Amino acid sequence: MPFLDPESRELLRQALGLDRAAVPYRNHYPAAADDPIATRLASLGLLHRGEAIAGGRVIFQVTEAGARQLGATLPGPDPAR
Incomplete structure (x- = not known):
C-alpha cells in the first residue's frame, strides 16, 4: 500500500464523510480537474x-x-450522487 501524506489522508476522509462522522456515509469529493492531490x-x-x-x-x-x-x-x- 502506498504511504499517504496527511493531505491525501484528509481528502479520502472528507470524501467518505469521516471528517464529520465515525462511519462512512458518502463517497464523493468535488475538486478542480487538475487538483494535484486528487489526481495523484x-x-x-x-x-x-x-x-x-x-x-x-x-x-x-x-x-x-x-x-x-x-x-x-x-x-x-x-x-x-
Missing part, C-alpha cells in the same frame, strides 16, 4: 475520477483500495 490519488488507484461538473470541477470517488487505506469500508449507494 487517482493515479494510485485510491480514487476514481468521475464525471465533470460545472466550474471545471470533477467528482472523485474513493475506491475499495482507498477505503482500505483508512481502515474503512465504502458506504452503500451515495444518495447525493
Whole structure:
C-alpha cells in the first residue's frame, strides 16, 4: 500500500464523510480537474475520477483500495450522487 501524506489522508476522509462522522456515509469529493492531490490519488488507484461538473470541477470517488487505506469500508449507494 502506498504511504499517504496527511493531505491525501484528509481528502479520502472528507470524501467518505469521516471528517464529520465515525462511519462512512458518502463517497464523493468535488475538486478542480487538475487538483494535484486528487489526481495523484487517482493515479494510485485510491480514487476514481468521475464525471465533470460545472466550474471545471470533477467528482472523485474513493475506491475499495482507498477505503482500505483508512481502515474503512465504502458506504452503500451515495444518495447525493
